[in-house]
Amino acid sequence: MSSVFSFLSVWLIVAFTVERFIAVQYPLHRPRVCTVSRAKTIVLGLVGVALPSHIYSFWTAGLVQQDDGTVVCEMLPEYHEIMRAINIVDSLVTLILPVLLIIFMNAMITRKLVHFGRRFRQQSSSGTDASRSVEGVAMVGSNRGAASGGSRQRLFDAERAVEATTKESRVRKRLLKKSTEDKETAGQQDYTVGMF
Structure with a gap:
């Protein structure tokens, strides 16, 4: 479940950043695009993607006997290679892609605000x-x-x-x-x- 909540926390931040990006870049479209019902749909959609995409842990984890005879719940040895590939994909989806999206959108927001500030100062001083x-x-x-x-x-x-x-x-x-x-x-x- 921790991987589900990690996925959700990152992608909810991306969703908020997208909403702010739309509000700054396209202020006239914001009331039509950024609605409460659409936000609820996006949150439910993210939950709908997070749960099934992380359900693999029910099959890849199990009881494993250690060398000292104790039994612990951890990843089964036959799934080590599959889990290595899943970890790479998970890192791309929950770390690299969201960070790149957030950096890009925040840079565009900053660019727009700086441009607006310059234009406002020019209009107010002329x-x-x-x-x-x-x-x-x-x-x-x-x-x-x-x-x-x-x-x-x-x-x-x-x-x-x-x-x-x-x-x-x-x-x-x-x-x-x-x-x-x-x-x-x-x-x-x-x-x-x-x-x-």
């Missing part, structure tokens, strides 16, 4: 007056050599102003979009009522 003030404060601080505590504070305040301006513009856009949608919905309802 085209706003507050971003120009941050650049101006940064240039003044760099011209003076080592930045003093006051210039650091001004730089910090200017960065906070950029964040606030960016957040305000996002809120305005959302409100404008919502009010436009509400007006369109109200116009459609008025049109429907006028038809009857």
Whole structure:
């Protein structure tokens, strides 16, 4: 049973990593792809693969008499060669393949997050007056050599102003979009009522 739980622990981690990979790489598909029912199906599928694939231990293990006359439960001598091949396959399936999958998916997640961070910084710093003030404060601080505590504070305040301006513009856009949608919905309802 320990081999069954080892298999399950590794492949459940791979399943969680796949879900996180989908959420980061394809955020619009995540609600449709990553559902509770699909997660339950995957867990049951993993259990369905783990139990039959490790059932061999019931036939390969048995009571073996030691040289000193004691009887122990261990692998039967006639299955040593078969078990060597099974151990190689088991190592590939429960160690090598999962590690490679997890490394690949985490690398892709990290790559996507770094790319998103760069793009977000570029969007938030371009085209706003507050971003120009941050650049101006940064240039003044760099011209003076080592930045003093006051210039650091001004730089910090200017960065906070950029964040606030960016957040305000996002809120305005959302409100404008919502009010436009509400007006369109109200116009459609008025049109429907006028038809009857």
